[in-house]
Structure formats: structure tokens, C-alpha cells
Amino acid sequence: MARCIFHIDLDAFFVSAEQALDPKLKGKPVIVGGDPERRGVVASASYEARPFGIYAGMPLSQARRLCPQATFVRANLPRYTDASNKFMQILSDFSPHIEPLGLDEAYLDVTGCEEPYGSPQKLAIAIKERIYKELKLTASVGIATCKVIAKIASDLCKPDGLLEIAPCEERNFLNPLPVVKLPGVGKKTEQALTGMDISTIGELASLPLEIIKRHFGIAGTVIHSYAKGIDNRMVEAPGEPKSISQQITFAKDTLERRFLETNLRRLCQEVGEELRCQDKRAKCVAIRLRYADFKTITRQTTLKEASNINQVIFITALQLLNKALAQKGKPIRLIGVRVSNLVGKEKQLLMFDSEIKKSEHLDKAIDQIRRKYGPSAIKTGTGIATQVEGCGGSLREGTNLSNN
Ligand code: TTP
Ligand code: MG
Secondary structure (H helix, E strand, O other): OOOOEEEEEEOOHHHHHHHHHOHHHOOOOEEEOOOOOOOOEOOEEOOOOHHHOOOOOOEHHHHHHHOOOOEEEOOOHHHHHHHHHHHHHHHHHHOOOEEEEOOOEEEEEOOOOOHHHOOHHHHHHHHHHHHHHHHOOOEEEEEEOOHHHHHHHHHHOOOOOEEEOOOOOHHHHHOOOEHHHOOOOOHHHHHHHHHOOOOEHHHHHHOOHHHHHHHHHHHHHHHHHHHOOOOOOOOOOOOOOOEEEEEEEEEEEEOOHHHHHHHHHHHHHHHHHHHHHOOOEEEEEEEEEEEOOOOEEEEEEEEEEEEOOHHHHHHHHHHHHHHHHHHOOOOEEEEEEEEEEEEOHHHOOOOOOHHHHHHHHHHHHHHHHHHHHOOOOOOOHHHHHHHHOOOOOEEEOOOEEEOO
16 A cells, blocks of 8 residues: 655744744744844745745845845744644644654654545645644645655645645656755755756656766665655654754854864863763764855764763864864864764763763763753853953854754
8 A cells, every 4th residue: 555645844934933923024024043243044034035045054144135124033942942842743643653854844654544534635734724723834745655755745835835746646746856856966966967967856767776876876876766756764753862962153253272172162061961961972072163164074083982071072072173273274153063873871881980980970060050050150160261252252053962
């Protein structure tokens, strides 16, 4: 029996959440991201703002130049998290097979669930109506026999759309679409395919697999299957987070060593706290640097033994930073720390080293004080420098727990 998979994505989510609270913003160019006078990027743009060329990730200053009449609203993450939880709850009332992706989208396997409604489309309409009634948000729904086609369909019918690709119609639907519509085909792959005279998904599907593999390796096999409408992935509830990250965008690009180190220490401390909170240790530590010209690099290393001790994470991240700075002396706009390859208590090595135990206990005690009395209640010597030094503040981007 063919599966019936929905991909549901909220339209202009952050903006719509603001419009739901303040109806005066409806029908207007609205941009959520923060204060355009400060550094930062567009998180979400209303459909009225998009014809001006505004997209997520664009610097707010540029968005302001392109669309000065837009209303700029500072992002309110707790508000969106709350709406997201309610959205996922509504979806799970229609099918237990739900796979949330980020805050505003999910796959839903509704095979067999459509019967009481009469058809998959009627079920999708019932979901959309409930989302609108309870949250004042619109969603777009793609319906297909597999995930990849459902996702492409929901993207094509935005905003407030519904598009069903009937079983056996997959290839007819995919063939004329540009390759870039295929998840997994980014700018670089698109360019390489253009160089091979391939511009549509149909053309990609008709290439021999050997040629695709030669150019794109194992990733090529996946996009080739998708291009042929083959995607056997199940709709699965996500596992535990596989990485934890924190990053900061500075108010001014900087190469000031002590300022960078101080911020790095703070990020490592926050990542460490999240690890300890989850009773996890990490084997890999990575830093991310974005230079003034937006070029972004990641440098990663593996620890001899998994750790959640601030100082261990910091020293490792600092070595990566020093190496990167020695290679490139360009001013830095953003710095981030990510720990991955997480192991839980059951997989941790026995710790014979009492110094490690002591450090972990000390960090945990500091976490408790900070949780009780606020983050500034206790500081390590170097941490104090962030308050007084150089770059006029920074824009925090929050903890990110990722399954990738
Ligand atoms: P998206 O679903 O990609 O975008 P959207 O909901 O704003 O618009 P669309 O109608 O095209 O679906 O992302 C969901 C939310 O995630 C978005 O509202 C804000 C946030 N987000 C960021 O903070 N930064 C980003 O770069 C992107 C792409 C999204
Ligand atoms: Mg969305």
C-alpha cells in the first residue's frame, strides 16, 4: 500500500506569530530579526517584504536599505517556542507518526488516518483549519507518497497552500522542476550540474548513476534517488541532540585577542553547562568563525577522552582559535563553539583522575549558583573582561541543540 506523507510548514513563522499578536502588522512588509541599527540578520520576512529581495540570513542593515518602509520586530524566541509546541501538539492529534524538523515544520505519516475525513486533502484542510483557529497561523501542506516529494510540494504551494502529488505522478511532478528544488542540491551542486548541462530534476534522474557518483560521491546516490522520486525514509521521532552549540555576533568586527578569548570562554562555559545539565560529555570540540566578508570556517578536533569540563572545552577551542588566527588575520564578525559526539553516563569511561572529578564538581556548583542567582552572580577571573572590553556588546544567538 502506498504511504501517505504530509510535510507541513508554517508560513513566515516568526512574522506570522507577531502578526497573530498584533493584527495591525498583517498584510504589510514585516521583518523579524532584531534591531536594524544593530548587527544581526533577518530571521523571517513576511510575503509582502519578499518582493523587495529580502530573505532569511540577509544582514538587517541591507534589509532596511531594500525595504525602508518595513516594520522591524525584534525576535522573541520564547513566544515562537510556545507557538511551535502548540503546533506540534495539534499535528500529533491527527497522527502519532510525527517527525518535527526545527520549530515550524514536520513530517506526518497519515497512512490510514485519512479515512474518517474522506481523503488526504480533506484531512490536510482539517489540520490547516485547526492551526488557524487555535494559533492564527497559516500552514502549507505537501502530500505525497514519500518525504522528499511532500517537502518539495509544500514549498511550491506556499503561502497557505495545499498540494497533493498523487501516487504514480511523482516523476511527472519532479521532471520539469529546477534541480535546486531538490533537498540536498545546494548552490555548489547546482553549479556543478549546470556545468554538466543539467538544469532540471528530470535531466538529473536520466543521468547514469555512475556519472553522478563520480562527480558527487555518496551524496550523489541520494540526490539521484530523490530525482527519480525514490525516498524510503520513514517518518521518525527525532533522537536525542547530537550536538550543542553557542555563538555570538559581535557589534563590530574584531581581531582583539583578549576580547575574542573572553567571549570564547563564555561560550565554552555555556556549552559545558548544557552538557552537564544533560549529564553528557563530548568527544569533539569545534569552533566556527565568520569573517567580516561573511566567509565562515569551522575547525574541529577530537578529545582523547569525552569531557564536559569548561576548562577542557575552552583550552581545546582556544587552540583551534589560535591556529585559525595564525592562518588568517582577518577581522572576525561571529564566533561559535560546538561540541558533538556526545556520550551519556552509561558510555563514559571510569574516571580515576580525581582532578577531573574535582573540576566537574566545581563547574556543577558554579552552574547551580548561576541558575539560582543569575549568570553574573559568579565569574571566573577572565570572564569579567567581557563586560568592559572593546566591541560595544554582542548579539547572542542562543543554545542550539542539534540532531545533525
Ligand atoms: P522557514 O520555514 O525556513 O521560514 P519562514 O517560516 O519564515 O517562511 P516560509 O513561509 O518560507 O516557511 O523557517 C522557520 C523560522 O525559522 C523562521 O520564521 C525564522 C527561523 N529562521 C531563522 O531564524 N533563521 C534562518 O536563517 C531561517 C531560514 C529561519
Ligand atoms: Mg516556515
